[in-house]
Structures are given as structure tokens and as C-alpha cells.
Amino acid sequence: MEALAEWGRALYEATGINLTILYDQFDQSRFISGIWMTIYLSIISLFFSVIIGVVGAWAQGSPIKAVRWAINGFIVLFRNTPPLVQIFFFYFGISNLLPYVEDADGMRAPLFTNIQWAIISLSLFAGAFNIEIFRSGIEAVPKSTLEAAEALGYTRLGAYRHIVLPLAIRVCLPALNNNLVNLLKTTSLAYAIAVPELLYASKQIWTDAQNVPTMMVVLLLTYVALVGVLVWAMNAWERSMAVPGYGQGRGR
Amino acid sequence: MKQPIGTPAGVLWTPEQPIISVVDVRKSFGAFEVLKGVSLDVKKGEAICIIGPSGSGKSTLIRCINALVEIDSGSILVENQEVNDERLDKLKLRRKVGMVFQQYNLFPHKTALQNVMMAPINVLKQDKKEVEERARKLLAKVRLTGKENNYPGELSGGQQQRVAIARSLAMRPDIMLFDEVTAALDPETVKEVLVTIRELAEEGMTCLLVTHEMKFARDVADHIYFTDKGVIVEHAPPAEFFENAKDERTKTFLGQIL
Ligand SMILES: Nc1ncnc2c1ncn2[C@@H]1O[C@H](COP(=O)(O)OP(=O)(O)OP(=O)(O)O)[C@@H](O)[C@H]1O
Ligand SMILES: [Mg+2]
Numbered sequence: 149m150e151a152l153a154e155w156g157r158a159l160y161e162a163t164g165i166n167l168t169i170l171y172d173q174f175d176q177s178r179f180i181s182g183i184w185m186t187i188y189l190s191i192i193s194l195f196f197s198v199i200i201g202v203v204g205a206w207a208q209g210s211p212i213k214a215v216r217w218a219i220n221g222f223i224v225l226f227r228n229t230p231p232l233v234q235i236f237f238f239y240f241g242i243s244n245l246l247p248y249v250e251d252a253d254g255m256r257a258p259l260f261t262n263i264q265w266a267i268i269s270l271s272l273f274a275g276a277f278n279i280e281i282f283r284s285g286i287e288a289v290p291k292s293t294l295e296a297a298e299a300l301g302y303t304r305l306g307a308y309r310h311i312v313l314p315l316a317i318r319v320c321l322p323a324l325n326n327n328l329v330n331l332l333k334t335t336s337l338a339y340a341i342a343v344p345e346l347l348y349a350s351k352q353i354w355t356d357a358q359n360v361p362t363m364m365v366v367l368l369l370t371y372v373a374l375v376g377v378l379v380w381a382m383n384a385w386e387r388s389m390a391v392p393g394y395g396q397g398r399g400r
Numbered sequence: 401m402k403q404p405i406g407t408p409a410g411v412l413w414t415p416e417q418p419i420i421s422v423v424d425v426r427k428s429f430g431a432f433e434v435l436k437g438v439s440l441d442v443k444k445g446e447a448i449c450i451i452g453p454s455g456s457g458k459s460t461l462i463r464c465i466n467a468l469v470e471i472d473s474g475s476i477l478v479e480n481q482e483v484n485d486e487r488l489d490k491l492k493l494r495r496k497v498g499m500v501f502q503q504y505n506l507f508p509h510k511t512a513l514q515n516v517m518m519a520p521i522n523v524l525k526q527d528k529k530e531v532e533e534r535a536r537k538l539l540a541k542v543r544l545t546g547k548e549n550n551y552p553g554e555l556s557g558g559q560q561q562r563v564a565i566a567r568s569l570a571m572r573p574d575i576m577l578f579d580e581v582t583a584a585l586d587p588e589t590v591k592e593v594l595v596t597i598r599e600l601a602e603e604g605m606t607c608l609l610v611t612h613e614m615k616f617a618r619d620v621a622d623h624i625y626f627t628d629k630g631v632i633v634e635h636a637p638p639a640e641f642f643e644n645a646k647d648e649r650t651k652t653f654l655g656q657i658l
Binding site: 290292293295296297298299300301302303306310311314315318389391392393394 | 466468490491494495498499501503505506507508509518519522523524551552553554564567568571
């Protein structure tokens with residue numbers, strides 16, 4: 149750690165490239181917590197967006213018209229509006245309509261914090277796309293396969309859980325992969341409601357240290373690394389699910 | 401119940417009564433009437449073959465029996481349980497009636513063994529160990545020992561179809577429905593599947609088969625039904641059916657196919 153700080157200082161003296169995050173305790177800790185916040189936002193929203201996708205795609209096949217309309221309305225709303233506007237809508241719009249609660253010090257506090265609003269709106273945003281993605285996967289499952297499940301006594305839900313969804317996921321993994329990468333990148337919009345994620349932390353650092361170009365490069369490379377890890381994990385998942393003679397695993 | 405007809409539904413079934421009793425069943429898809437009043441009885445332990453030209457409603461008829469297709473009118477009793485009833489307990493019916501399809505329809509993401517084990521575990525909530533033991537025995541019975549851990553994509557059509565038969569049998573049905581289960585197979589593999597079905601029939605399983613395999617029908621069936629354009633034209637024991645067909649349509653059909 150100390151050696152890294154030494155190197156950072158030497159680099160600054162020799163080249164003028166000022167990586168304060170290497171030797172400045174304060175900058176370093178806010179940068180690292182920025183990374184953690186981005187990871188945190190990503191993982192939680194990813195989780196909820198997939199749940200929304202799975203449940204939404206199931207509800208979309210509901211025999212009840214009102215349910216299908218509600219889901220389609222939700223998709224249109226969240227797919228056809230910019231994610232930044234959605235975040236503002238929740239944080240400035242909806243938040244004000246909700247009741248306030250008293251926090252530990254007896255102060256009036258909003259029901260949800262900015263971090264929670266970011267998670268809610270990012271989950272809904274990515275979830276709307278996930279519903280469509282899962283639906284495309286579900287549509288690729290032959291009707292006859294579903295019929296075989298039915299003939300074995302599966303209910304609609306049971307067949308969805310044990311047969312349709314596992315098959316659908318294998319078909320739509322590449323699209324899901326894309327959307328989740330997109331979600332990770334979209335967490336940077338939480339910047340706009342002062343969630344101290346990676347972009348927000350970097351911005352504070354470059355404002356204080358006046359090292360804008362350097363931090364920009366650091367920021368870009370950090371996102372490249374984060375997305376790289378996600379893609380690697382998704383690919384590993386895809387490989388682990390590959391089945392001989394089906395979908396991606398065909399011909400193995 | 402839409403139309404109470406025939407044997408009183410719900411009365412305790414005894415093996416002397418027909419295990420399946422189809423009475424005057426009608427079914428239309430849109431304006432097109434596929435079944436125009438079909439009736440047939442199946443006794444326990446019988447093997448019944450349904451033959452007839454393409455589009456005559458054979459698949460539709462047997463799919464009505466396990467409620468994959470809802471009928472418009474008439475009555476279908478399976479062990480005295482009315483199938484044409486919105487309060488029908490579908491799970492209870494499908495435990496009794498197994499079905500094997502032309503296109504096998506195995507679950508491609510599960511191994512042969514898992515395909516056989518899935519429904520008893522997921523649907524009937526039976527003990528996994530006990531189900532696995534039974535599944536292995538069933539796969540041995542259909543001569544697939546050694547293929548337990550292969551995925552459907554790694555099996556031949558005939559092997560897949562035998563897995564499908566084992567999968568159905570794992571639910572311990574009283575009745576098996578077979579819908580042209582050899583129609584998608586190579587001539588060489590047809591035999592291995594037919595042997596399996598013949599064994600089942602000989603063991604006393606009640607079988608209702610739609611088939612184009614005339615020799616098989618002749619050897620295995622207790623009774624043959626001939627359908628054309630949504631009606632049963634005639635039915636008879638195989639010897640009589642093949643030697644002395646009475647109806648012109650049957651004669652023409654047999655003439656083309658034999
Ligand atoms: N779900 C459906 N919707 C509309 N029409 C259908 C449907 N299922 C079957 N049909 C029509 O009903 C008729 C009878 O079909 P069915 O599959 O029962 O015939 P089949 O005797 O089994 O023929 P094959 O020997 O070709 O399998 C056909 O004309 C078919 O197009
Ligand atoms: Mg058919």
C-alpha cells in the first residue's frame with residue numbers, strides 16, 4: 149500500500165500525472181467506496197430486475213386481460229422514457245407524494261433514501277427490458293414441450309418454473325447479458341441524485357485535485373473492468389447451463 | 401357438467417365397467433367440426449388401436465381423454481370421472497392417464513433419468529430416492545440402461561421415444577395414450593419402440609393407440625376403431641377388421657395402406 153503511494157507521488161513528480169487516489173487517503177477511500185456503491189447498486193438492481201423480468205413474463209401469459217394490460221403499460225412506460233427522467237420522476241416526483249417518516253433523531257425524513265430510489269428506478273428500468281427478453285425466450289419454447297408437461301400433471305406455474313423458464317433462460321441469455329451490462333452502466337445516472345457511486349466520487353476527486361483528464365481515464369478503465377467481470381460471470385453461467393443438443397450447447 | 405350422459409359420473413368405478421367411456425363427443429375448431437359424435441369404450445387391460453386417414457380427428461380424440469383438448473359436448477368418463485366438467489381435478493386425471501406424443505417432447509435441459517424423475521418429484525412430491533430407484537428400473541425396462549445421464553439431444557429418436565414412455569410410466573398411470581409414437585422414427589427404430597409398447601400391453605396396461613403400423617395393430621390390438629372425417633366408421637376385433645371390413649371407406653383405406 150505504502151509502495152503504491154510512493155509510486156503515485158513519484159509518478160506525479162516525474163510526469164505531472166496526478167493519481168491522488170494512490171497516495172491521498174481521503175481520495176482513495178471515497179474512490180473505493182464509489183466503486184463499492186456502483187457494485188452494490190448493480191447487484192441489487194440486477195437481482196430485482198431479473199425478478200421483475202421472471203414474474204412479469206409469467207404474468208404476461210396470464211389469462212386475465214387486465215394483468216396483461218398492466219404489464220404492457222409498465223413496459224411501454226419504462227422502455228419509452230429516458231432512465232434519467234425515470235430517476236428524477238421517482239426522486240423528485242413520487243418521493244414528495246409519499247408520507248414522511250421520523251428518523252432516529254426525530255427529524256422528518258423521506259420514506260426512501262436517494263440510494264433506495266436509485267435501486268427502485270434502475271430495477272424497474274432494467275426489469276421492463278427483462279420482461280421482454282424473457283418473453284422472447286418463453287416464445288421460443290415449443291408448445292408441444294409445454295403440452296407434455298401439462299400431460300404429466302404440471303400446473304401452469306409448475307411448468308413455468310421447472311420447464312419453460314429454464315429453457316427460456318438458455319435461449320435469451322445473450323440478450324439478458326446485454327441488458328445487465330447496460331444496467332451496470334446506467335447506475336452512473338444515480339450521480340444525478342447525489343448517490344456517491346463511482347462517477348460521483350470521481351467527479352468530487354477531480355474537482356478537488358484538478359486532475360480531470362487523469363481521473364476520466366481512471367473512470368473509464370474502472371468501468372471497463374467492472375463490466376468485464378460481469379461479462380465473465382455471465383459467460384461462466386452460460387457455459388454451466390449449456391446442454392448438449394439444445395440452444396447454445398448445440399452440436400457439442 | 402355440461403351434458404350429463406351415460407354412466408352416472410362419480411359412482412365408484414369397478415374393473416368390470418369400461419375404464420374409458422366416450423359418449424357422443426363433439427368438438428369444433430372454429431367452424432370446422434373435427435369430432436362429430438364419437439363414442440367408444442375401453443375395458444381395463446385392453447389395447448385399442450385407432451386408425452384412419454390424416455385429419456380424421458384421431459389425435460384430437462385421444463387428447464380429449466386427458467383434457468388437453470376441451471370438448472364441446474358429450475361425455476368422457478375415465479374410471480367414472482367426468483372429464484367434461486369444469487370442476488375436473490386435472491392432476492387426478494393426468495395421474496391416471498399417461499400420454500406419449502409423436503415428437504417425444506422430452507425436456508431438453510434434463511438428462512434421460514431426470515426426465516423420468518421430474519414429474520413424480522415436482523408434481524406428486526414423492527421421495528427423491530424412491531423415485532430415482534423407480535426411474536432407473538423403468539429405463540432398464542425400456543432397454544436404456546447406460547443412457548441415464550445422456551441428454552435428449554444425445555439420443556436417437558427411438559431412444560428418446562422410449563425415455564418418453566418411461567417418463568409417462570413413472571407417474572404410474574392406469575391408462576396409456578400413444579399418438580403415432582413411431583411416425584417420426586426411422587424404420588429400423590420403429591421396432592424397438594413397438595416392442596416396448598407391446599410388452600406394456602401384454603403386461604395388462606390399458607393402451608389406447610393411434611397408429612399407422614397395421615401389422616402392429618393386428619398383432620397387439622384387442623379391438624380396432626377406424627375413423628374418417630370425425631366419425632367412427634366401424635370397429636371390430638383385428639382379425640375381422642382386416643379380413644372383413646364392411647364399410648367402403650375402410651376398404652379403400654386398407655387398400656391404400658396394405
Ligand atoms: N388446435 C387446433 N386448432 C385448429 N384446428 C385444429 C387444431 N387441432 C387440430 N385441428 C384440425 O383438426 C383436424 C383433425 O386433426 P387431428 O390432429 O385430430 O387429426 P389426425 O387424425 O390426428 O391426423 P394425423 O393422422 O395427420 O395426425 C385437422 O384438420 C386439424 O387441422
Ligand atoms: Mg394426429
